[in-house]
Each structure stands twice: as C-alpha cells, then as structure tokens.
Amino acid sequence: MNVKLLVEEFSAWYGKNQAVKDVTLPVPLHQVTAIIGPSGCGKSTLIRCLNRLHELLPGTRTKGRVMLDGQDIYSDNMDLAELRHRIGMVFQKPNPFSTMSIFNNVAAGVRVNGLRPGTKMEDIVEKSLRMAALWDEVKDRLHESPYNLSGGQQQRLCIARALAVEPEVLLMDEPCSALDPASTLKVEELIADLKSRYTILMVTHNMQQAARVADYTAFFLNGQMIEYGLTTEIFTNPKDKRTEDYISGRFG
C-alpha cells in the first residue's frame, strides 16, 4: 500500500474536550478512504486537523504527527497556504463565494496560488467544471451568481473550485449531507471518477455511502478509531463488536 497521508498517534482538543484520541490512520494514494461513525465521534474534527483549518478556532491543540509524503504538516517550516494548496477541502454545506460569479468561484483558488505559465484561466475553469460534471449545466451562465444553482450543483461547484488548484489530497466533510438523493448519487459517481487522480479522504455518517464509494473504511467512536480496513472487510466481517453493532444499525 502506497500511503499518501499518514495520521500518526494523533490527538486533538477543543479546550478541555479531547475530540480525537490517539488515532493512527493511513490514507492510501489514489484510493477513497471513508471515516464513518456517529455524530460527535471526532471524524470532522480529524479532517479539519489535516489541513489545519481547526486552528482558526481559539483553544485548539493537537499532539502527534500527520505525514504528507513523509513530511510532518505540523512541523514549524510548513507553510499553511502551501499545505492547503496541496490538501483541498469540500465542506459539509455547499459554500460557494456569494460575492463571486460561477466562473470566479472556480478561478479564485487559481488566482491566489498563481496561474502556471502557459495555461489559461478559461481552460482551467472549464476543465475543473467538467471534472465536477457541472460544465454542461453552467457553461451558458458562467457569469451568474452561484446562488441561482441548486444545492447539488452548488456542491459540485465547490468540488470544481477545490479541483481547480490541483490538490494532491481532497478532504470531504460529509459532502452529501445537505443534498437530495439524486444529487448525492451524482457526487458519489464523481468521487469514484476522481480517485484515479486524487487521494480522497471523506467523512460520512451514511454507511451505505461509505460502502458504495470507499476502498478503505475507518470506524470512529468517541474520538477513537475502533477499526480500520478494506471497506468490504469492515462491512462483511467486522472484527470489533462495536463496529458490528454500528454497521448493523444498533446505534448511531
């Protein structure tokens, strides 16, 4: 297994409350890894620690290492903007930039990271929107507000926006929880398409979703990682009683 991102003996606190407890989790290259577990199990906190977005909140603290290609993202010489350029994120609720057009939403990240010489913004925007399976729906209204789009389209726009800066890893925090079933299906198909080029780590409380799209699955409970393995193993042959109880719907 070629590990892209390795979470090692990692803990995180909000004030006195320990949200993530001594987690070690490998995220394999060009695979989809899902974190499942009930609300409040620390799964969202963990992925917000992977691009260090949790640091925006006062009173957060972490321990342990997160190795991206063998380099600890918590080391002192890690540049936050560079880190977040390499590790992109899609949020739980679609959050397109409300003051920008559809085009500028996709272009925003490229503008801050710098357009590579020899590339054209129009091409990057089109390519990103195509990858997010949104191009045909928005190509005639690129200069309209993103708020004229449906929730599912907005979320795919957010995915296109994240893809435009060509991250190596894509973090997805319950990307379908605010979407209807049809939009959810589209986003799931998209995730399956994207994994040939990106390493994806997604959080979901929807077990069927994890079973459908993830290659590897980790089960979290109360901040601890209870079990990790191939998705098929976790769902057909869980080793821990708590995993079995959760996936069979006995709690959560």
Place this chain on the structure above:
Amino acid sequence: MRKKSYKAWLEGDIAFRGFTYLAALSLVGVVLAILWVLVEKSQLTFTKFGPGFALGSRWDPVHGVFGALPLVYGTVVSSLIALAIALPLSLGIAIYLTQLAPHWLRGPVSFLVELLAAIPSVVYGLWGVFVLVPWVRSSVEPVLGSALGFLPLFRGAPYGFGMLAAGIILAIMITPTISAVSREVLLAVPRSQQEAMLALGATRWETIRMVVLPYGRSGILGAAILGLGRALGETMAVTMVIGNRPQISPSLFELAQTIASIIANEFSEAFNDLHLSALVAAGFILFVITLLLHVMARLLVWRVARVPQGVTRE
C-alpha cells in the same frame, strides 16, 4: 381559550398598539416641526436673496449680505477630509479586531473604540486646541507644504487652525462610529465563506481582500455614510479649531467655516432679524444636505446590497 384572559390580552393589545402607534407618529411630528421652523424662520433670507442664498459667496453680517456657499464648502470639504482619513483607519481597526487580533485582546479594544465615541465633542475640541492645532502647525503643515506644495491644496502659511485641523479632528471623532459599525459588519461574514477561501491555500490577507471585504461592502458603505453624516453636523469641536472664517480657498491650510459651526458661533450675537434668519436658512441647507446624503446612501446600499438570491446567511 379562557374568556377572562382573552379579554385582558385583547385590552392590553389595543393599549400597547395605541402606544407604539403614537410613539411612531411623534417621530414624524418632530421632523415636520423642525422642518416648519426652518422654513418659517428663514423666510426673510430666502425672500431677500432667493435661491441665490445658497450660491452667494459672501457672508458679511456687518453689511447685511449673506451667501452660504463658503459654509457649504467648508462643511462638505472638512467632512470629506475626515472621511478620507477615517475610512481606511476604521477599516484597519475593524479588520484587526475581527480577523487578526488575539482573541483575548478583541473585547477590551472594541470597548475602547466604543468609549471614544462617548467622549463629548467639546472635550475633543479642547484637545484639538491644545494638542492637535500646535502639532498641525509645527509638523503636519510644514511637511505637507514642502512635500506636496506644488498642489494648491497644500499651499500657504501654516496657521494650525483651519480646514485641515477641522478635518483631522472630525476624522478622530467619526473613527469610532465607522469602525464599530464595520466591525459588526465583518463579524457577520459567515465563517464558512472564509474557511472556503483559506482551504484553497489563500493567505489571511487574500481571504480578507477576496471574501471578507466584498461580503461586507454594503455594510461598510453604510458605516461610511453614517460617519459622514456625523461629520457634517458636528459643531463644537469644529468651531474650536477651524478658524471660523467663511471663505472659499483651495488651500486646506486656510481658515474656513462650516454651517453647524457658524450657527453655534453667531447665533447668540446675531443683532438683527436678517442675520438670524440667514443662520436658520443655513441650517435649512444643512438639513437638505444630510437628507440628500441619506437618500443617496439608501440608493447606494440598495444597489450594492442586492445579494444574490437564496444566499443563506449563518
């Protein structure tokens, strides 16, 4: 529903409704009363000079000639200087307090900023006379004069007192207002919008420039107009530093006069009816200027604030 409680509720409802109705009506009454006094008491001036009163450039109580243009000029220019200084400063304060300051510092500094707004105008005036004016005379004007003296704006002898000092003191006075309102505006920018930008690899500054400020632009515009409105009507502190000479000069170093300031200055000494009515007429013009400003502000805010449909604010 029980009958008795229903009746009590109904009676209370009618009484309360009547009260709020009267309260709202009294506001309209006050505005009309003010307008009526302004129109009535300025009759003499407007019949003598006509609408030309607003454009006359000579204000000479001794010879009974009154033109309000120098006052309008002084009012507008001193307020614009104030806004030009206060707006960037206030935005800096608001951005620092909402985005960059350590969390433990945000509360106390915000409190201090709001405290500044509570200092009485006359105290600012005193500070202006004893601190600001000497400083403007000895440092600001000589430096501006030697560096930018090729512009008519910065020519002339450094008196200290004058348009520039008035603009600076107004700037200090409206900074708390603009920064407090801007701070509220920036606090209302959803965290999700900022996180989205940061997650793309943007720096703090890029996030502020591309997401935070655009999101808050209509509110910031509103804050600026609020500050400008306060500057236009400010009286005491301006009177104490502006030099009180109704004239139109291209140089900001020159003495000047504003409408509010001349009313405060000359009202108790107005020795005839015409002088008195000319002061009221000047007040009427100030009323119209502020009214126009607020109408314009409404239109601008409405234009800028046309938030895209379906925006969910958190």
